[in-house]
Amino acid sequence: MPFGGGNKCGCCQKTVYFAEEVQCEGKSWHKSCFLCMVCKKNLDSTTVAVHVDEIYCKSCYGKKYGPKGYGFGGGAGTLSMDTGEGLGIKPEVQAPFRPTNNPNASKFAQKPGGSDVCPRCGRTVYAAEKVVGGGNSWHKGCFRCA
Numbered sequence: 001m002p003f004g005g006g007n008k009c010g011c012c013q014k015t016v017y018f019a020e021e022v023q024c025e026g027k028s029w030h031k032s033c034f035l036c037m038v039c040k041k042n043l044d045s046t047t048v049a050v051h052v053d054e055i056y057c058k059s060c061y062g063k064k065y066g067p068k069g070y071g072f073g074g075g076a077g078t079l080s081m082d083t084g085e086g087l088g089i090k091p092e093v094q095a096p097f098r099p100t101n102n103p104n105a106s107k108f109a110q111k112p113g114g115s116d117v118c119p120r121c122g123r124t125v126y127a128a129e130k131v132v133g134g135g136n137s138w139h140k141g142c143f144r145c146a
Contacts, residue, residue: 025050
């Protein structure tokens with residue numbers, strides 16, 4: 001223990017006393033300084049991930065240093081629009097979208113909701129708002145007595 005009462009904090013470099021000490025990778029931290037370097041979430045022994053002298057939550061560590069590309073899920077459904085720019089990652093430039101003329105006329109190749117049109121308002125009826133009556137598809141709000 002250095003002169004001054006305790007070890008120095010890995011974040012603020014001030015003295016860390018025993019009652020407020022959190023140890024990780026041989027370093028001491030104040031409880032209030034033991035935060036993710038990106039999102040500033042409080043960390044503990046189960047949520048910390050260390051890279052060299054930097055500490056991260058598991059989520060930010062995975063975004064910054066984890067595998068990239070298709071097939072490497074990021075949790076809860078694995079769909080994320082986060083490009084990682086806040087973590088210092090340069091986003092890949094994608095080729096512009098080019099629509100194709102698809103000659104496939106199957107029902108799976110058509111636009112969703114393309115065939116169901118509400119007879120009252122004339123707009124497309126989607127499955128979440130669909131009521132079938134009299135052989136037609138109606139919006140829930142449009143299906144009422146005239």
